[in-house]
Amino acid sequence: MKPQYRPEIDGLRTIAVLSVIIYHANIELFSGQLFKGGFFGVDIFFVISGFLITSLITNELSQTGKFSIKKFYERRARRLLPALLIVMLFTLPFAWWNLLPNQLVDFSKSQVTSLLFSSNIYWNSSLEEYGAEAGLLKPFLHTWSLAVEEQYYIVFPFMLIAIYRWHKTHIVALLTLGLLLSLLFADWFSPLNPSFSFYMLPSRFWELLAGGLLASILYFHPQKNNDALLNKCMPALGFCFIAYSIVFMELNSNHPGFITLIL
Template identity: 45%
Template sequence: MKVYRPEIDGLRAISVMAVILYHAEFTVAGHTLLSGGYIGVDVFFVISGFLISQILLTEIEATGRIDFLKFYTRRARRILPALFAVIFATMPFAYYFLLPLELTDYANSVGSSLLFGSNIYFYFTAAQYGEPNTLLKPFLHTWSLSVEEQFYIAFPVLLLILRRYLKSNFLPCVLVAAALSFVFCFVTVRHDPQQAFYSPLTRAWELLAGTLLAYYELRRGRPRPQPLLAAAGLILVLGSLILFGKDTVHPGRITVIPVVGTCLVLAFASRENAAGRLLASRPAASPGWCPTPCICGIIRSSPSGG
């Protein structure tokens, strides 16, 4: 049975607040607070890849199969209630305050989010994330939810095939897939930054980083808590949130920093060290802290989450 890890909820809470503050554009003495708050999404991707892979790999090891109906039903129960709540809450305001063209754009973004294709919609409508005209789009945040769900359409099937028929080569296959995704991200961000930002192919390596960690823990057990490595991971994440900005080339090579930081926290933080205790403290790690999980499509870190 999985053990609940409150430090993961704490890391998620920090990331949620970073994204919210980034969109709010709070400034102090002319400086924007958490100018790199968008990195919270990348932290989410790693956490999501880690937790979902734990669930799926454990099920495959125990039963030799994946209950796809149960998996997708669980995802729907986790995501759809919050998504519908946001839709119905924003509809009256959209109807009364938006101009006709803006209302059309709003309706299209709602439809694309329900089909988990809002990242594609925002890419083709030239919605540059972080620009003032896009930060006011109420469904811009669902691009990351769509990336996750697109990834999880194919990922469980590929995971099952790898573990069944290429078991001895599972690790090399995942490493190659992550490397290809990273290279594609590095190349794409130079020529088409918007595609690099919104594409599931350029984000897959972040989710697969979590998969690699989950696979390691399944085979070798969880690493012993390491105070210095856990603290280093937390510093890398927090430093990215503070020091990254709108001019940072992202996603790209520099995105490795928060991704590695997140992996270090997931691997080595616990209540036995300062970083883990900080993340596990209330109110950060209170279960169900995030009022709108679809903000970034993140899953809960409870044993039944996902």
């Protein structure tokens, strides 16, 4: 059962995609990088992904009483693998022609780990710093966020199904607890090990849970707001926060953490 279509999510996706693309294009404007906070687009994607998977699972559980994890993984594979394989085949001859032997080894490792949805682990272990220039030189660096999402999809469906069946009335509270624990860990560990916190699931878990928490609140505690002014002002305020983050924020050792949540 597909969740109800929400056009605002497509709007957020568009903002996230454009911000990440412009960030990695490394465009200079007035002696500064345009959209130097464009990497926040990835954080937007995490929240959207968490919202969608939670909506999908809760809708299907409420309507059919069950959720097929096997079919869910099959849909994910059909959606992701064809495009990923095409990118791999397209980049292989360019890598073979242009890279030195040691660079070709690194490229091959990044390809394999991307296919296994574990590239975030590889980039963390290789101490690869995420940035606009690095993204241009390493085409599979971008798959780290996809790996984080797929690792989340391995864990979260089982967790949510268990909570739904045995602690349904406490879903919002338990997701809030999980979010706070992951956020506290991320904020504490980011200055100590920026690479791990940036690439790995434990410090990104809270962002996906934020979307899941919002979906759960909307599903289990629906409250319709008829205040037209508020309905217009709140999205505008949210857009302003996102725009400020994308235009002015810079990647630093405290991300992800409380600074990410605030902005």
